[in-house]
Amino acid sequence: MSEATNFFSKAGVSAEVAARFADLHPPLEKTAAVTEALRCLYCFDAPCMGACPTHIDVPKFIKKIASGNLEGSAKTILEANILGASCSRACPVQVLCEGACVMHRYNKQPIEIGRLQRFAMDALHASGDPLPFTPGADTGKRVALIGGGPASLACAAELRRRGVHAVIFDARPLPGGLNTYGIAEYKLPLAESLREIDMLAQLGVEFHFETMVDAAKLAELEASYDAVFLGMGLGAIHKLGVTGEELEGVTNALDFIAGYKSGALKEVPSRVAVIGAGNTAIDAANAAVRLGAKEVHMVYRRGSEQMSAFGFEYEHARQEGVRFLWHVTPVKVVGEKKVTALELARLESAEDGSLVPKEGPHILLEVDLVVLAIGQGTHAEFVSAAGNNSAGKIRLERGRIVIDRETGQTSNTKFFAGGDCTNGGREVVDAVADGKRAGIGIAVWLAAKLEGNHANA
Amino acid sequence: MPTLETTFAGIKCLNPFWLASAPPTNCGEQIMRAFDAGWGGAVWKTIGEQVTNVSSRYSSIDWNGQKMMGFNNIELISDRPPEVNLREMAEVKRRYPKHVVIASLMVESKREVWHEMVQRAEDAGVDGLELNFGCPHGMSERGMGSAVGQVPEYCEQITGWVKEKARTPLIVKLTPNIADIRMPARAARRAGADALSAINTINSITGIDLDTLEPRPNVDGKSSHGGYCGPAVKPIALSMVQQVMSDPMAALPMSGIGGIGSWQDAAEFMLLGAGTVQVCTAAMHYGYRIVEDMGDGLLAWMRRKGYETIDDFRGLSLPNMRDWKHLNLNFRVVAEIHADKCIGCQLCYTACWDGAHQCIHLDRMDGGMEQPVMGTDPRYAQHEPNPQGKPTPAMVFAQSVKTIVTTPIPKLDLDGEGSNSMLTPLERIPRVDVDECVGCNLCSLVCPVPECITMERVETGLCPETWAERVANAESVKA
Numbered sequence: 064m065s066e067a068t069n070f071f072s073k074a075g076v077s078a079e080v081a082a083r084f085a086d087l088h089p090p091l092e093k094t095a096a097v098t099e100a101l102r103c104l105y106c107f108d109a110p111c112m113g114a115c116p117t118h119i120d121v122p123k124f125i126k127k128i129a130s131g132n133l134e135g136s137a138k139t140i141l142e143a144n145i146l147g148a149s150c151s152r153a154c155p156v157q158v159l160c161e162g163a164c165v166m167h168r169y170n171k172q173p174i175e176i177g178r179l180q181r182f183a184m185d186a187l188h189a190s191g192d193p194l195p196f197t198p199g200a201d202t203g204k205r206v207a208l209i210g211g212g213p214a215s216l217a218c219a220a221e222l223r224r225r226g227v228h229a230v231i232f233d234a235r236p237l238p239g240g241l242n243t244y245g246i247a248e249y250k251l252p253l254a255e256s257l258r259e260i261d262m263l264a265q266l267g268v269e270f271h272f273e274t275m276v277d278a279a280k281l282a283e284l285e286a287s288y289d290a291v292f293l294g295m296g297l298g299a300i301h302k303l304g305v306t307g308e309e310l311e312g313v314t315n316a317l318d319f320i321a322g323y324k325s326g327a328l329k330e331v332p333s334r335v336a337v338i339g340a341g342n343t344a345i346d347a348a349n350a351a352v353r354l355g356a357k358e359v360h361m362v363y364r365r366g367s368e369q370m371s372a373f374g375f376e377y378e379h380a381r382q383e384g385v386r387f388l389w390h391v392t393p394v395k396v397v398g399e400k401k402v403t404a405l406e407l408a409r410l411e412s413a414e415d416g417s418l419v420p421k422e423g424p425h426i427l428l429e430v431d432l433v434v435l436a437i438g439q440g441t442h443a444e445f446v447s448a449a450g451n452n453s454a455g456k457i458r459l460e461r462g463r464i465v466i467d468r469e470t471g472q473t474s475n476t477k478f479f480a481g482g483d484c485t486n487g488g489r490e491v492v493d494a495v496a497d498g499k500r501a502g503i504g505i506a507v508w509l510a511a512k513l514e515g516n517h518a519n520a
Numbered sequence: 521m522p523t524l525e526t527t528f529a530g531i532k533c534l535n536p537f538w539l540a541s542a543p544p545t546n547c548g549e550q551i552m553r554a555f556d557a558g559w560g561g562a563v564w565k566t567i568g569e570q571v572t573n574v575s576s577r578y579s580s581i582d583w584n585g586q587k588m589m590g591f592n593n594i595e596l597i598s599d600r601p602p603e604v605n606l607r608e609m610a611e612v613k614r615r616y617p618k619h620v621v622i623a624s625l626m627v628e629s630k631r632e633v634w635h636e637m638v639q640r641a642e643d644a645g646v647d648g649l650e651l652n653f654g655c656p657h658g659m660s661e662r663g664m665g666s667a668v669g670q671v672p673e674y675c676e677q678i679t680g681w682v683k684e685k686a687r688t689p690l691i692v693k694l695t696p697n698i699a700d701i702r703m704p705a706r707a708a709r710r711a712g713a714d715a716l717s718a719i720n721t722i723n724s725i726t727g728i729d730l731d732t733l734e735p736r737p738n739v740d741g742k743s744s745h746g747g748y749c750g751p752a753v754k755p756i757a758l759s760m761v762q763q764v765m766s767d768p769m770a771a772l773p774m775s776g777i778g779g780i781g782s783w784q785d786a787a788e789f790m791l792l793g794a795g796t797v798q799v800c801t802a803a804m805h806y807g808y809r810i811v812e813d814m815g816d817g818l819l820a821w822m823r824r825k826g827y828e829t830i831d832d833f834r835g836l837s838l839p840n841m842r843d844w845k846h847l848n849l850n851f852r853v854v855a856e857i858h859a860d861k862c863i864g865c866q867l868c869y870t871a872c873w874d875g876a877h878q879c880i881h882l883d884r885m886d887g888g889m890e891q892p893v894m895g896t897d898p899r900y901a902q903h904e905p906n907p908q909g910k911p912t913p914a915m916v917f918a919q920s921v922k923t924i925v926t927t928p929i930p931k932l933d934l935d936g937e938g939s940n941s942m943l944t945p946l947e948r949i950p951r952v953d954v955d956e957c958v959g960c961n962l963c964s965l966v967c968p969v970p971e972c973i974t975m976e977r978v979e980t981g982l983c984p985e986t987w988a989e990r991v992a993n994a995e996s997v998k999a
Contacts, residue, residue, distance in 0.1 A: 101585040104968055107870035107913065108920050110948065118921050129584075158928050168863040168944055169969065371929060468924050490927040500924075 068264040070237055074254035075326040083353045084248035087379075088152070088178055096182040100129035103174045106165055111176055114163035116496035117144035121160055121176055128183055137187035138195040140180055145220040145499070146213055148188070148259045149242050150492045151180035152251045155342075157375050159492070194262050199226030204509045207232065207288040209276045210295035212240020213491045214482025214498035216263055218292045218471075221502025223266035227509060230269040230288070232276050240296055241483075242491055244321035247346040249353075253324045278448035285477065290505050293457075293464055293473070293480035294498060297488055298442030300435050303338065307396030316347040316436035323350055332431030333357040336405050338393060340370035344436035345377065348385045351434070359385045360428060364392040364410050364418055391426060392418075396433060404429045443484050463487050471501025472508065479505050522822040524560075524815055526830045528795045529689040529715035529773040531647050533620055535560035536786070536830055537811050540777055540798035541624035541650060541693075544808070546598065548608030552615060557808035558815060561620030563717075563798060566597035566652045567605045568626040568637070568664070579726040579736035579743075580750070590752035591801045592726040594737060594744050596658045597626050602637075606644040613645040621645075622691065626652040626664050629674065631681045638685040648688045651679065653704065654695035654720025656747050666720070669695035672707035679711035689714040691775060694764070697723050701760045705770035717775035717798060718764060719757045721747025750801040754779030758792060762841050765793030781810065783817030790830060791837035849990065850982035853959040853975040855880075855952045861972035864948030868963035868973060873913050878906040879956035880963060882916060885947040907956065954978075 091099065103125045111121040119140055127136035140147035156162070156177040164173035204227045208215040211233030219229035237243055243256040264270070276284070276295070285291055300315035302308060314322075316337070322328030335351040337344050340363035351359045361380070363370060366389050370377060381387075388407065395406040405428045409421040441462025458465045458474035464485045466472060471479040481497025483489065524535035538561035539545045539554055551562045573595055583589040598605055613621055623641035627633045641649060652659075653669030660667040668674045679692055692708035694701055696719040705716055723745050728735045735743035757778020764770045776794030780786055781802030789797050802810050827833045857868065857880075872880035881888055906912075911919075952963070964973040 098585055104865045104867065106864075107866035108917050110864060113920055113923065114925065116925050116927060118923075155927065165863040165865045165944075167942060486926065489929070493926050496924075496926075 068261050068270070070239075070257035070264075071254060071261050073237060074252075074257050076252070076254055077326050077329060079329065080248065080323060080326065081252070084252070084350075087247075087249040088181075090185055091175070091178045091182045093182075096128055096179060097131075099175050100125045100179060102166075103129075104165065110163035110165060111160035111174075114159050115143075116159075116490075116492045117150070117499060118496075119143040119147065119160075119180070121180075124183055125174065125176070125179055128179055133183055133186040134190075134192070134195070136183040140183055141195065143499075144492070144495055145217050145263055146242065146259060146491065146495050147180060148184035149213075149246075149251050149256050150495065151177050151184055152255070153242070153246050153491050155373050155375070155490060158373060188258060188262075194265050196220075196224055196266065198223045198267050201228075202226040202509065202513075204228065204289045204513075205230065205287075206290045206292060206505055207284040208292040208294060209281070209284075210240060210293070210482075210484075211235070211238040211270065211272075212294055212296050212482060213242050213494040214294035214296075214501075215240075215292060216242075216260060216268075217495040217498030218294065218479075218481065218502040218505070219268045219498075220263055220266055221499055222506060223268060225502075225506035227289075227506055228267075228269070230271065232271045232274045232280075232284070234273065234275050236272050238270055238272070241317075244324055245317060245343075246491070247320070247349060248324055249349075276445075278445045281446060281448075289477075289509055291478050292471075292498075292501055292505065293443075293446060293478060293484060294482045294494070295442060296483040297439035300439050301437050303393055303396075303435060303437070305393055305395055307398060307402065310396055310398045310402045311400060312398065312402035312431060313396055313433045313435070316343045316434050317439070319347050319434050320350060323354060328354070330354055331356045334430045335359045335432045335434065336362055336428060336430040337434045337436055338362045339436035339438070340365075340367075340372055340387075341436060341438065342372045342376050344434075345372045345380045345385075347434045347436050348380055349383045351432070352383045352385060356432075360388055360430075361385055362388045362391055362393065362405070362407065362428075364390065365412070366390060388426075388428070390421075393433075394425065397427070402430060402433055405433060439483075439488060441484070441487075446478070461487075466497075466501075467504075469500060470504030470508070471497060472504055476508070522819055522828050524819060524830070526795060528775065529648070529691065531561075531620055531689055532618075533560045533796060534618055535815055536790070536796040537561070537814055538563060538620065538622070538775065538796055538798045539803060539808075540800040541566050541622075541652065542800040542804075543593075543595065544800060544803045547600070547605075548612045551612050551621070554803075554808045554811075555612075555616045555619045558811040559619075559808065561622065561647075561796070563622040563624050563650050564598075564605060564609060564646075566624040566626045566655070567602045567641075568597050569628070570601050571596040571599050571658075573599045574739045576737045576739060579746070581726050581752070588750055588801065588805050590724075590726060590748055591750035591804070592724050592737070592746040592748050593721070594657050594739075594746040597624075597652070597655070602640070606640055609641070609644040609646055613647075620647045622648045622650050624650040624652050624693070625682075626655065626659060629663060629668065629678060631684075634678060634681045635685045638682055642686065642688055646688060648691060648714075649682065649686055650691040650693050650717060651682060652693055652720075653678075654693045654697075656695060656697050656721055656723050657744060666695040666697055669693075669704050669720070670698050672703045675704045676707035676711040679708050679713050683712040691715040691717050693720055693777075694718040694760075695720045696756060696760055696778075700763075702763055702767045702770045705764045705767070705772075709770055709772055713772060715773040715775060715795075716764060716770075717777055719753070719760050719778045721749045722753055722756065724748030749779065750805075751779045751781060754785060754788075758788060761789060761794060762792045762838065765835065766838055766841065781805075783814045783821065786814055786818055787821060787833075788837075790834050792841075793835040793838055795830065795834060845988040845991075846986045848984040848986060850980050850985050852978045852980050854954045854957040854978050855959070855961075855963050856954075856974050856976045857950055857952055857963075858972050858974065859944075859946075859949045861969050862944050862949045863969055863972075864944040865968060866948060866950060867966045867968070869950045870913050871962050871966045876960050876962045877956060877958050878910075879953040879958075880950045881908075881910045881953060882947065882950055883910060884949055884951050888951045908953070 105122045124136045124139040160176040161173040166173045208231045222229040239256045331354040335356040337348040391407040397404040407426040410418045411421045464480040479501040481501045482494035541563040577595040580588040580591045623646040655665030659665035692713045774794045775796045776789030777798040786797045967973040
């Protein structure tokens with residue numbers, strides 16, 4: 064077992080950033096939590112549980128809040144979702160548990176499941192109690208996990224509970240992946256992500272930081288481990304492909320968000336443009352407002368009805384004061400050494416839905432900072448080089464790793480995968496669900512192999 | 521226009537709402553404020569030989585976020601000197617001549633002591649007397665309160681002593697801490713009581729502190745069983761009032777007590793024969809002001825029902841209570857789930873499986889609606905639980921947990937954000953196997969949505985028949 068980690072203390076949070084990014088959904092006070100918990104109808108085979116990708120038994124943990132059994136409540140959550148604390152803050156509950164709540168059809172507000180879940184998890188953290196699980200009896204088996212994000216963490220927890228060694232390799236200096244570096248600070252502070260990983264690490268998960276895994280390294284890991292879990296997420300944000308993109312003052316949403324969260328970036332210039340209209344673009348735009356920009360525009364080539372951000376995220380951005388430029392696309396980043404403006408062309412939809420340039424002059428939007436948020440590329444090509452030497456290639460589809468959804472197993476039986484590198488980029492909770500299924504899948508596969516060996520012997 | 525004015529055992533009342541003998545009627549100042557708030561009468565906190573009370577005195581149990589579902593006290597009778605209480609009674613009657621003041625009495629079981637107390641109370645100008653034969657704590661250890669009320673002979677003797685002296689109507693307050701409440705009621709009636717009041721509080725322990733292991737209410741680490749009251753006791757009180765009022769040897773004008781806090785509660789006691797009602801816990805919880813809606817709501821109901829006075833509906837539900845053996849065995853209802861109202865909580869499903877007769881299923885999506893209805897009376901045709909071999913709740917749950925779902929993305933998943941939250945998916949709307957349903961009501965009781973599950977009458981084609989009739993018929997066939 065590895066020693067207790069203390070990632071939490073390594074969070075370099077500046078007081079100023081913390082103040083600017085106060086909780087979007089503040090914690091529930093105890094009486095309010097109990098009152099809210101008592102409102103829950105305690106549905107059978109509850110729709111909220113069904114809607115949760117990790118199938119947290121929501122009525123069960125809520126009943127335990129009502130009964131004052133907070134330990135049991137946290138354990139109920141963690142049984143299903145080892146990252147229950149960060150999911151309680153980061154999940155788009157409106158389209159998950161709370162969206163499915165039967166109270167919608169009762170002419171009442173849905174139960175505030177997310178905040179109740181956070182209440183139970185905060186209570187566990189405040190108690191100082193350890194994780195309510197212990198590692199399983201040592202099987203002697205070792206699994207390498209590529210990437211330290213939610214999928215790998217969830218997978219590692221399942222493996223440890225089943226007595227399998229879990230060794231995580233991550234390119235960054237701290238664990239958690241996008242959970243730590245990529246979620247708006249007013250939803251999930253970086254420090255909270257680390258606190259949760261410190262708890263999970265109590266199960267004896269090993270971490271290797273600042274370790275890039277390429278095809279050669281993967282081959283080495285494949286040879287020395289009993290199985291490999293691929294949870295490295297997606298790659299870099301797409302480029303615009305226009306002139307001036309290399310100018311100073313052009314960045315991408317992931318670096319921008321990671322920058323302010325880790326304390327490297329403390330302020331922004333006054334005029335900011337975010338290109339794209341997904342949830343990450345919205346996080347970046349809101350962050351720009353909170354970091355002091357006077358004028359933040361989101362630039363999107365289609366209309367609001369086609370944006371890939373959730374409706375409530377769009378609403379939130381409007382409330383933050385973000386302005387929207389629809390049906391335009393950047394054709395040039397203007398500036399000498401530093402960006403000074405964006406040249407935008409108008410677009411319109413053709414009958415087949417494709418976008419075509421619209422007649423008329425271009426728009427010149429004066430900006431000091433351009434943040435690209437037009438989707439991430441995949442980052443899985445290197446895995447097709449590995450695996451060749453054993454049970455065949457790991458099959459990819461449009462850059463995504465193809466898995467058996469129930470077990471996370473790839474076309475090469477020794478490799479399992481989950482999270483964004485398999486689904487093209489979804490929510491934390493989807494990655495956790497993938498990781499959990501894969502962790503169980505790996506343990507079952509290893510045990511079956513062991514039995515097979517015994518039978519052969 | 522209906523009126524709340526009524527006459528109870530000869531006592532003229534502005535309205536039937538009295539405060540029961542308890543802390544809300546401890547002193548004249550309180551009672552005058554209560555009369556100002558709209559109470560028609562007050563039974564003064566029991567007077568007798570002055571006592572010393574303990575600290576603390578009350579405890580309660582909360583339920584699902586509601587405070588004081590049940591309440592308990594170990595306070596004794598008035599701890600003020602009797603002469604102070606009597607002086608204040610006279611003052612209240614002088615200032616509020618139309619309001620009813622009843623003196624509640626409890627003294628040691630000696631004829632002359634009772635005579636003296638009756639004399640003093642009536643000299644103070646009270647409208648009537650109530651004998652506290654019910655107090656279950658403390659006083660009973662000294663041979664008073666429920667120690668008298670539990671023994672019909674004592675009850676009869678003391679009532680008799682009081683009647684020798686009393687010029688005002690006499691109410692005997694009954695204890696529920698007895699096997700058959702009709703026995704002391706009959707005894708009081710034999711001895712000439714003019715009226716009864718029921719029920720007094722019920723022996724209870726409301727709870728134990730799980731840190732200190734000390735029961736509540738806590739008196740220096742110890743507790744004593746107290747008198748239970750509040751909303752939780754209403755069904756017990758209704759049952760006891762009905763038993764007394766349906767007994768020709770016991771029935772007298774009845775002042776109903778026990779968990780009353782609303783006009784509906786009052787109406788229910790009156791439908792079982794009560795002429796006035798007494799309230800304590802609800803007033804302790806929310807203050808005297810609650811009487812306003814009790815009157816307002818009762819009058820509105822009387823108007824809707826066409827009743828002019830309380831006597832127009834008093835006791836009307838008594839004939840509808842009878843022994844089980846006189847119920848119609850050939851009457852049948854079955855549950856009907858109104859799919860348009862169902863929100864899909866499936867509480868009826870789990871309740872029917874675990875707590876009833878396994879006849880609600882989640883099979884609308886796989887042919888359940890097409891299953892033939894046998895048309896037989898299931899209580900006699902099939903005694904087999906789950907005869908169709910439907911999945912159990914555990915099987916349903918296990919299947920759900922295995923399902924793989926992902927967060928919907930607006931652009932990719934057409935049926936994404938909130939699209940189904942206003943409509944209950946068909947597979948979540950349970951179905952009643954009407955052939956198996958015994959009509960127990962459980963599903964309709966657990967359903968959180970009004971009118972979503974109704975119990976519908978089914979024609980059995982059989983003549984009404986009670987158990988008593990069936991036994992008698994069987995015997996006549998044998999003979």
